[in-house]
Amino acid sequence: MRLEWSRLRILDAVARTGSVNQAAVLLHLTGPAVSQQLRRIEREAGTRVVVADGRGLRLTDAGRTLADYARQVTELMQRAENDLQHNEVTGTVKIGAIASSIRDLLTPRLGQLGNAHPDIAVSIEDGETDDHLQRLADGHLDIVLAESWTNAPLTLPTGVVSTELTRQTAYVAAPSDHWAVAVTEVHIADLAAETWSTCARDSRDHEALVQVGRSHGAELSIRHFVADPLTQLSLVAGGLALACLAYSTAPADTDAVIFRRLAPTTERTILLLTDDRVPARAVETVRDALLAG
Numbered sequence: 001m002r003l004e005w006s007r008l009r010i011l012d013a014v015a016r017t018g019s020v021n022q023a024a025v026l027l028h029l030t031g032p033a034v035s036q037q038l039r040r041i042e043r044e045a046g047t048r049v050v051v052a053d054g055r056g057l058r059l060t061d062a063g064r065t066l067a068d069y070a071r072q073v074t075e076l077m078q079r080a081e082n083d084l085q086h087n088e089v090t091g092t093v094k095i096g097a098i099a100s101s102i103r104d105l106l107t108p109r110l111g112q113l114g115n116a117h118p119d120i121a122v123s124i125e126d127g128e129t130d131d132h133l134q135r136l137a138d139g140h141l142d143i144v145l146a147e148s149w150t151n152a153p154l155t156l157p158t159g160v161v162s163t164e165l166t167r168q169t170a171y172v173a174a175p176s177d178h179w180a181v182a183v184t185e186v187h188i189a190d191l192a193a194e195t196w197s198t199c200a201r202d203s204r205d206h207e208a209l210v211q212v213g214r215s216h217g218a219e220l221s222i223r224h225f226v227a228d229p230l231t232q233l234s235l236v237a238g239g240l241a242l243a244c245l246a247y248s249t250a251p252a253d254t255d256a257v258i259f260r261r262l263a264p265t266t267e268r269t270i271l272l273l274t275d276d277r278v279p280a281r282a283v284e285t286v287r288d289a290l291l292a293g
Contacts, residue, residue, distance in 0.1 A: 003044050003066070005073060010037045011049060011063065012070035017138045018056045026139045041066070075278040082281040090119040091282030096132035097124065097145035098199075100229050101270055104248075105145065105165065105290070113289045120282045126227070128203045129154065136160065136275060142283045143290070144273040147246075149208035150266055151215065156273070163272045163291060168246035170208075170266040171259040173236045180260045187263040192218035197232045197241035201225045209244045212266050233257055 013023035014034070024031045042049055049063030059067055097106055102124055110122055125132075129146040136144050137157060145165065148154035156162055172186050180186045192213065199205035206222065213220040224241050226232050232243040237256035245251075246268035251259045272290055279287065 003041065007037045007041050007044075008066065008070040009074060010034055011041055011067050012074050013139070014038065014050065014057060015059055015064070015067035015070070018053075018058075020057065022138055071277070078278045078280060082278075082284075085281045088119070089117050089281050089285050091280055092121045092123060093143065093280075093283050093286045094123045094125070094141045095143045095145070095286070096127055096135060096141045098129065098147055099126050099227060100246075101145040101147075102126060105270065109290055109293065110286075113286060116289075117282075117285055120285060122286065128200055128227075130204075133157065133160070133273070136273060139275075142274065142279070143287060145290075146271045146273050147204045148269045148271055149204060149211075150268075151211040152204055152208040154204065154271065159276050161274050161276050165270045165272045165290065166248055168248050168268045168270065169250075170212075170244055170246050170262040170268065171251060172262050173233055173243040173245055173257050173259055175236060175239045176253070176256055176258050177239075178242075178258065181258050183260060185261045185263050187216075188212050188220075189216045189218055191242065192220065194221070195224075195241045196220050196222045197224035197226055197235045197243045198222050199225065199232075200227050203227075205244070208266065208268070212244075212262070212264070215264075 010023065010027065013026045014020065017023045017026060020034045020038070021031045024034045027034070038050055045062065045066065047062045048060050049066060050057045050059055095106065106124060113120065125141070129144070132141060132144040132146065135141045137159070146154055172180065172191065174180050196209065198209050206225070209220060209222065224232070224235055226235065229245050232245065235241045236243050244262060250261070253259060272287065274283070274287060
């Protein structure tokens with residue numbers, strides 16, 4: 001049996017993504033090219049390495065064995081590349097994050113990073129945590145800033161490394177003429193009859209708001225689903241809804257919107273996620289910069 005490394009890396013990508021098409025995207029190849037390489041691996045190994053499984057692929061026992069070795073070789077090659085870079089760090093780092101984390105965490109920290117490492121190109125995509133987790137697992141993202149709420153905790157899949165970046169407290173945003181202007185804290189049970197705005201349906205923010213209401217016998221009327229927190233605040237200012245938003249420090253009231261701490265206390269943790277593979281030097285540099293603040 002004589003196996004070519006260039007083909008084993010394709011098996012590694014198929015093992016990660018479970019799909020010929022997704023592996024092709026990851027490797028910048030076409031689907032037919034990946035399928036052809038898998039057939040060559042099977043000829044060289046003298047055994048089946050993948051079988052159809054619904055709309056995807058499943059590795060056979062022999063395929064899993066080869067994929068394990070392929071991963072080890074991939075990580076050795078990454079270590080070698082890192083060692084050869086020395087002090088010259090280059091490459092593209094793809095980051096997925098929710099909109100508020102892009103605005104409040106990524107933008108200021110990446111501005112400083114760009115001055116120190118001008119040859120690192122950072123690509124940012126907005127979206128929901130669950131979608132980003134899948135893209136991290138598939139190798140389409142290098143770093144994810146994910147949200148996990150106390151009453152809607154994030155479940156991490158195998159192979160994901162998590163580090164807490166910051167912890168935030170939930171506040172209710174209400175129009176400036178709302179009765180809450182007279183208090184410093186509002187209980188969710190007292191807001192059961194209100195109309196609410198939250199992030200995308202079934203997002204972490206949406207689920208956290210639903211659960212905090214249900215924990216006190218309230219089925220909240222969530223009428224607006226808006227991903228961008230600033231747009232939610234425009235709905236609040238217009239008297240169309242309340243919003244539940246998380247902040248690291250207490251936000252200041254404006255002429256149009258007041259902020260009151262939500263009771264019971266509800267927290268959101270922003271997690272920095274990577275996979276458990278050896279990172280490229282550029283990914284390692286960006287990760288460390290984000291953690292250092």
